[in-house]
Amino acid sequence: MSDMVKISGEPQSVDALLESYAVGPGPVVRANFVTTLDGHATGGDGRSGSINSAADKQVFDLLRALADVVVVGAGTIRAEGYGRLRTEDPAMLELRRKAGRSDHPVLAVVTASGDLPEKVLEPDPDAGDLLVLCASAVSAELTERLGDTAVIACGADTVEATVAVEELHARGLIHVLTEGGPHLLGAWLQAGVVDELCLTVRPIIAGGTGPRIVEAPSGSELLARFDLQHALAWEGDLMLRYVAGRV
Numbered sequence: 280m281s282d283m284v285k286i287s288g289e290p291q292s293v294d295a296l297l298e299s300y301a302v303g304p305g306p307v308v309r310a311n312f313v314t315t316l317d318g319h320a321t322g323g324d325g326r327s328g329s330i331n332s333a334a335d336k337q338v339f340d341l342l343r344a345l346a347d348v349v350v351v352g353a354g355t356i357r358a359e360g361y362g363r364l365r366t367e368d369p370a371m372l373e374l375r376r377k378a379g380r381s382d383h384p385v386l387a388v389v390t391a392s393g394d395l396p397e398k399v400l401e402p403d404p405d406a407g408d409l410l411v412l413c414a415s416a417v418s419a420e421l422t423e424r425l426g427d428t429a430v431i432a433c434g435a436d437t438v439e440a441t442v443a444v445e446e447l448h449a450r451g452l453i454h455v456l457t458e459g460g461p462h463l464l465g466a467w468l469q470a471g472v473v474d475e476l477c478l479t480v481r482p483i484i485a486g487g488t489g490p491r492i493v494e495a496p497s498g499s500e501l502l503a504r505f506d507l508q509h510a511l512a513w514e515g516d517l518m519l520r521y522v523a524g525r526v
């Protein structure tokens with residue numbers, strides 16, 4: 280575990296948050312999730328939007344601002360109603376420009392079925408580009424709709440995590456953020472491609488039987504182990520940044 284654990288109860292300025300979440304010049308794959316105290320990844324409405332908070336949203340926006348590409352599973356795209364990504368906060372826009380990034384992050388959607396909602400397929404000139412990381416079985420159909428630069432086959436029947444990350448890197452998209460969901464995170468943890476997990480723990484109990492942040496087959500071995508980089512306590516939420524350790 281890291282020697283320094285930073286606890287602060289105060290709302291964080293953009294600069295202070297940036298110091299806590301800065302990325303280095305090299306490639307990184309980060310995951311960002313929110314969970315309730317009882318381990319739920321969604322509220323009763325089946326969305327993570329109903330369990331997040333203003334503080335969590337600030338970290339969420341910052342992590343997006345530090346990413347070249349945001350990778351999201353098709354299940355989350357469908358459940359949360361994702362469209363292409365747009366940086367609206369002027370402070371985040373400034374951060375992106377200072378770092379030499381495009382104004383808006385690329386959205387990379389992971390799908391085996393190719394079943395994507397119209398909202399994400401529709402071009403949006405005021406938002407970031409769309410990439411679809413798909414199984415080769417559905418790539419021809421998606422290419423017909425989106426053009427061949429937007430569609431990347433990363434496996435026969437599924438999307439291999441290592442191939443997906445290599446393909447993003449090959450396009451200069453080295454700071455990779457995944458916002459989930461649980462099946463995608465499970466597959467990427469199994470493949471060992473996740474370098475960091477940023478997790479907000481909300482001080483609420485959802486009850487019921489909603490999903491946890493990881494859906495993966497249980498086995499006799501640990502899926503992953505992380506070391507704590509920092510812990511920020513902020514407006515009742517715990518903002519945790521973990522880096523991949525050894526299983």
Ligand SMILES: NC(=O)c1ccc[n+]([C@@H]2O[C@H](COP(=O)([O-])OP(=O)(O)OC[C@H]3O[C@@H](n4cnc5c(N)ncnc54)[C@H](OP(=O)(O)O)[C@@H]3O)[C@@H](O)[C@H]2O)c1
Binds near residue numbers: 325327351392436458
């Ligand atoms: N708490 C949080 O931070 C958080 C974050 C994200 C999502 N969520 C919640 O999680 C729920 C969705 O859960 P989910 O597990 O269904 O989300 P998901 O992982 O985003 O979606 C699963 C779907 O994504 C595609 N997919 C994921 N991994 C794949 C792989 N390795 N290869 C090919 N396709 C892959 C498949 O799409 P196809 O079916 O198109 O083949 C699969 O059915 C929603 O309720 C959402 O609100 C919570």
